[in-house]
Amino acid sequence: MKTLPSNNLKLKNMTFGSLDANNEYRNDKFFFQKSFLTPKNFYEDDFLSGKKNFILGPKGSGKTALLNYYKELIESKGNLCKNIFYKQDINDDIKDQFLMELDKIDLNSMDGDDISSLNFENLWQLYFHQKIIEENPTFINHDQNWKKYVREVKKIDEQHTFILENIKNITGFGVGVNNNKISNETTLSFARQQQKMKFNNLAYQIKQLFLKLRVNPNSKQKLFFLTDELELNRIHEKKFRRDSAMIRDLVIAINELNQLSNIIGRPFIWIAAIRTEVVNSIYSTGKEINKILSDNGETLNWELNGGNSSKSPIIEMLLKKILASEELTATSNKINENNYSNVDNNTLEKILNRYFTHKVNNQDTVDYIIRQTFLLPRDIVRLFNLIKDKYPEKDFFSQLMFEGVRSQYSQNTWTEISEELSAIYNPDELTGVKNILQMASQSPFSVDSFHELAEKSRDPSIKKLLQSEVKLDEVLSNLYSVNVIGNLKNSRIRFAYRGQPDFSFNDLCIVHDSIRKTLS
Template sequence: MSQSQNRLPLKKISFGKVDARYEVNTRDPADIQHFRSSFLEPAGIAVDEFKKGNQFFVHGVKGAGKTAFLRYLQLLAEEEGSFTRFTSFATEISDNERDKIYNLSGIETFEQGEIEEKRTAVDVWLIFIFRILAKLIEENRSVFTSHKNITTFCSLIRKFYDGHEGKKLLNWLTETLKTGKYKVKSKHLEADLKGSSGEEDKELPVSYIIEQAFRLLKELGWEGRKGIYIFFDELNISFSSKVTHKRDIVIIRDLIIAIDRINSFFIEEHKPIYVLAAVRSEVLNALNAPTHEVNKILTGRGQELRWFAKTAGSNWPIARLFEKKVRASEKIEKSKESADVFDAYFRRDVFGLSPQSFLIEATWCNPRDVVHLFGHAVKYATPHDMYFDGTVISRVLPEYSSSSWQEKAEELSVEYAMQEIQALKKGLMNFRRHFKVRHFETNFRMRAETDATMKMMLTKFDLNKIMEDLFRIGVLGQSSKEPDEKGNSFAQHWVYRGDNTFDPMAWLIVHKALWPELRLGRMG
């Protein structure tokens, strides 16, 4: 290759961490430098729209880079002199706490029905966000303009969690949520009340207290800081069971509504306070809440992270991201930047595919899968490995394929029990790389003769529905004509490329990255 003298050994290339949290939460400044240098705005996303507060929500599939996007915004905000606070829904709000919010909000779900709409957890989340803001104000009193209404606001919100700091998150709302009312002293609602009038206890609806909090916040001001950014990351739905899945749909739905309401208030008040959140795509798919118009909020005030292009070619966003990762490593290593990364670090093809096509097809156009596959490739590269060729990639394909299947199995667990997912895997193992539903059914029925779970599934599930579920999560793609063994995904239909329409009469194709795990041979 013409650029061979400029290449780094593969061992010197970094693709970052699979979880972007650990790229920013680090003691190593080189990690942060690499993260900054390798960040790429995804297709259709404008960072400035989020910085200015015109957009509140970023959504995408698992591994699409939502955490990285929020962490990048956080770095920019802090560098410009803004306050930031970060809350991870997935790691900081436990299953027990989610149950508490869900149960005490009085919301019911039914196994075969829809989510009941009469009660919500919106007020819980509004108070939770007020709490973040009140603590920020109290911890930085010298920055915030002194005003009696803001002192009253902090006092009012503090009453909800006094004595509960250090305990489980959100426990301070338990009594409030049981009754829908809360007893406060008049002075916590009206800044001008003094003496015995201020000490009078009033039991009021939580909704009234929230309206008072909004009224008090109209006087919020500060000096020396550009703005306030509050981030909610990993609004992810639990896959552990149908019950927890439905629970998380409800409480995430209501957090989205609360964030929209608070942002709308600060927009009207012309205050540079922004509450931003990252939401998994399956939240949008799972929500069934027309009265709350959550999808309208997410589409009107949100942007989808996409790394695919509509047409074949090398100029795919995911390919540009790969180049940014490599060039960031070259910069850190003080090596000359490669003019053409794919020319410099790949041989002519990988398993019969061009480097760009291999990258796209092997990773579902997903940044996390890029980091996983190529991060492991460099980890297990020898000091003499200079190219991402078949030998280097083959070392990590079995582990990559296995972990990819586990990710897909997690998504299936909402609809299928673990033994049923194992039965589906058996039906795919040692079968065919491409087939039609009728072929799969014949094979499945034959294997069911000696497998009780598979036999049960034939009576419990419609095989067309099973195939559609596998298509939806990316295990399968589709083609209108029979694919050949060397066929690439550009002549096929895949959800990761934005094609969500399932045709039960079309050919089905097993994703190449899963071939090793399903014993369908190597990717080439």
């Protein structure tokens, strides 16, 4: 039952965050810092000390937000911090040359296995050595060893390392002078082999000089490199393989750089955010990154393992946003020094009772909210910003409001999932897949009934899908992997995002609550 309505904040004065965590961080760093919820399985000292180096998680799980949170902590302790972003939509004029040139490589002359065998390790290491001298850290003694190191690193530009042709030489791209395919390194021209040896030797010499650097004993300062937004091109299969190889070798390069840094006193620390799907889909021919990530990484987990659903981490995150919004408004746009990372459960419970109806469609409200999500912070941001935009003058979350945005929320969620599926299906095929789901979505369905609905349909898009090379069993497996559907058996529901990655063809299928409306 609603209490103290006159004291409730109107939704237009609430801040729920942004789908782009960098925008949220830039818009109000202080609010971001105070309202941030640290995942319970993450210990900041592990990352700030260099013990852990990789933040793993699916899209929307909060990797970028966590990096921004760590950036604030790093700088608050007097350390230096350099962000390295690489995203498909960053304009070329603000990309680094190395990253720009990688996008220009023509992959059409290479087959998939050749692309996966490319080696980007030395390129990444040379790239990061350049970043070190650009920052010119004063906590490193600027003695003869530093000067030799700087001179050698400057050769990276002097020898035009990051122009397209040399990137091909270093990584082993099999493109000859006449653009003919070269299957392996043994058939490379002598000149190309010599170029590759020259750059490999440069990387080796820089590594040896790096190990001779000495930290100023009077300084406790460190330089952190935070790497983020390395995303796979999922539309183009060959670019997908190239990007997979790049990220695979980034993991290897960062691991080695951190090991080298440890030898000289750990003055430099590299931390990278890596999408789980990248790790799971990686083409790592002859290389093993799983052990590196297992030993030196942590996976974001927002699932509540038993207990009261109101204590779910994503619900706690939501309530902390409301609490911080109240504080911001009550103090004339000035949050006090409260650190909300350890808000007691009683305070959050009071926020829940004051602002939320107890039931939505005969379900506990918290359970309803959780079932609209894939247990990701991004889902909460999407849902509650829609409610805020539609009902800005309201000060209480009612069933009517949740129902009022359900169609739009469902459509937005489907649109994001469609982007993932577009790596597998063309637009016509995706339309056919969606139309079969529309016929099957309102109740649990079996694999056989899915086939039967498709085969009996007169829908042109479905007929076209069946005439293509697409196999319906693979469709179901793919839909399960992106959480469109789950399995239902003896009243127990399984979804990939709950850590159950394998689709069962023997059990019933059920469409996820978040997208059922757009399929109705």
